[in-house]
Amino acid sequence: MKIEIDKNSGFCFGVMRATSTAESELEKEQPLYCLGDIVHNGQEVERLTRLGLITIDHTQLASLQNAHVLLRAHGEPPHTYEIARQNGIKIIDATCPVVLKLQQKIKQAYTTHPDAQIVIYGKIGHAEVIGLEGQTEGKAIVIENENDLSKIDFSRPIILFSQTTKSVEGFNNLVNTIKTRISNKPTDLTPNTQSSTLNSQLNSGIHFEYHDTICRNVANRIPDIKKFATQFDVILFVAGAKSSNGKVLFNECLSVNPRTYLVSSADELNPDWLKNIESIGICGATSTPKWLMETIKQKINSIL
Ligand code: SF4
CATH class of the missing domain: 3.40.1010.20 (4-hydroxy-3-methylbut-2-enyl diphosphate reductase, catalytic domain)
Structure with missing residues (x-):
């Protein structure tokens, strides 16, 4: 059985920058809060939570004082910066450039x-x-x-x-x-x-x-991922349910390979998908961590 992970899939520059900023800040100082999920991928959010990152919403931000708060790649409206200023909050701004x-x-x-x-x-x-x-x-x-x-x-x-993530x-x-x-x-x-x-x-x-x-980090992936999706009997597309570009890229794969399945974790793998096939391609969104695609590859190997 041929099992291959798409080398072009995985975090885009902006998400990579935000997650590595979180990791380096967590090493320096805790508690560190993040306003909203740092990335639209539950598995990666859980990994960073285990390292100490605390995800909060805007209501919780308003009641924080003198804390350290990371802003994710999506960016924030001016009102958020104003609340932070009023509450003495230090912003670690990981908004994608x-x-x-x-x-x-x-x-x-x-x-x-x-x-x-x-x-x-x-x-x-x-x-x-x-x-x-x-x-x-x-x-x-x-x-x-x-x-x-x-x-x-x-x-x-x-x-x-x-x-930035529209088609x-x-x-x-x-x-x-x-x-x-x-x-x-x-x-x-x-x-x-x-x-x-x-x-x-x-x-x-x-x-x-x-x-x-539109960000070309997403748009330029479409031709590559379509080409990748045609090369395998089955495609496992790995993305979180909230990922906008995940939906776009999943549909592009599906348009060229009807045996494309969306999974957000290795637990969602259905062994029936792997029957009577010779090759599986694993790919994902700009919010899909490489380690998660590796985990899914390991799970496939354990099933076969
Ligand atoms: S704009 Fe969005 S998709 Fe493009 S690099 Fe930044 S975070 Fe990634």
Whole structure:
């Protein structure tokens, strides 16, 4: 039986940075609190909890005084920093630099274009999106799917950004839909590239500006993981239930290999999946630790 772990799967740069920051801070000083799950992977949260990391929510943050609190890669809205300042809390900021840059771009757009609607293509209620909305005093419009488009006034200026983990295809579709909904055809709209700025004026006189702010650490994995998924009889995709990019990457694997199964831990492995096959590929999300994929490989070996 061939069993292989995808070498391109596992923590992205931002998550790696956040977890290693937690580990090094825990060695220096405890207690160390983390605002929200450090990563959307229950197994990794449990590992860091065993090392001493204490996960808290925003209500608990408000009642903490003079403590050390780590902010995870997703980032936080300005209100969180304000609470920390008021309560004498030392922030260890592990916000991913890619997210930080996006927050700054949204804040700049909001302050320099007070007439425009700031639109974020993302998952409503996702921690990163809450941090992004916070840059606009909560006024940004979050679009998760076509049903949310009614929130946009297509007769007013629109500046569109994306949550870092959304799919490029979904973003491009949204751009085209917005163009269509604005009455006249655009004169000079061309596809934007990541982190560049586009100012466009439609024939209708409506300003529509869009920024592809999708993180390529996620987007670039799609072609690689699809190729990987075609090379095995069965694919075990390892990810936590809350992982956004996990859902995206799992569906990409499933689209090319119908025998793709989602597991969050070795306990969820179903021995029936391993019958009458010659090869198994193990891969995962940007929030999936390498050690967890190794554990699943060991479990498969123990079953066979
Ligand atoms: S997916 Fe990209 S933006 Fe998100 S934490 Fe990883 S590196 Fe940062």
